[in-house]
Amino acid sequence: MKVSDEMLMLFHDGELDAERARAVRVGRLHHSEVTARLEALGVLGDAVRSWAEQTGVDAAFERRRAARRVGRRRALGLGATLLAAVLAVPGTVPTLRRAGVGNAPADPVPSTHGEPQVASGPVAVEAVDFGAHPGAVFEVEGDAMGETTVVWLSDATADLGSTL
């Protein structure tokens, strides 16, 4: 059975049906690459979920905004698949302050005061193109400088599904 990224995301969240979950477990035993993908996607999912909980931004709005971003810059292949998978997982909502999630290239949040200012906030992501890989931009608590911007990019791709 082919282990897709969507399967791994659902497995990570304990929402995969028994048969496919067994396939993932077997894959982890025999293919270290499956384990690595699972970990990478799991961390990505956790990060996105964490931000969803912290920000509470309306998911639908963010999805529409992400769609517009895709139209403005390079549209990417896998992304839609994995992003859809991420979005499909309850509670896994890409609500990021400054930039996109999945493969949606990100633009800065529009400013009503002219040129956006970095001020004392975290590093501002002006644009990001994740290529064929799932990714996210979020912030974590840092030192006295404040929050730190994180760009998380997984090795997984849509075509990486391994045949067990």
Next chain:
Amino acid sequence: MQPPTSEARSSRSHFRAAEPVERAAAELELLVLHATHDKRGIDPRLRELPELTKPPFASFATYSLLEKARLPLRRGEKATHRLPNGRTLGAELVGVEPSGVVRLSASISEPGGNAFLPLLEVRAKVGQRFIVAGQGYRRGILVLVLTLAR
């Protein structure tokens, strides 16, 4: 001084005004960390990175410092650094705003030249850092900590 690329010229017109290289140059400090699930803890040299103890980084038990490098940033001139996984990190200055905010672009390419991370463009002030993480490496991941050093 090399002229800005055609892309920079077309899309970032407010940076078009020529600046002396010395004035436009900046420097990026790069820390290459290896995160794993081993039980060896965080390298003492990384104590000043509290981010590693916060989610999602806290899900890894071990952080070791693999490499430390400095990348000079100049317009139209990409500085590169080969990563432990064979990929290459590239960074280039896009411009410096009057306020001192530096605009830089970064990318990560595969050994064959294909892009892994085609584009990342950020605005940062000296002393600020950002992290690029998630690439698989030896049963763990690479965490790249990039600080605008000057």
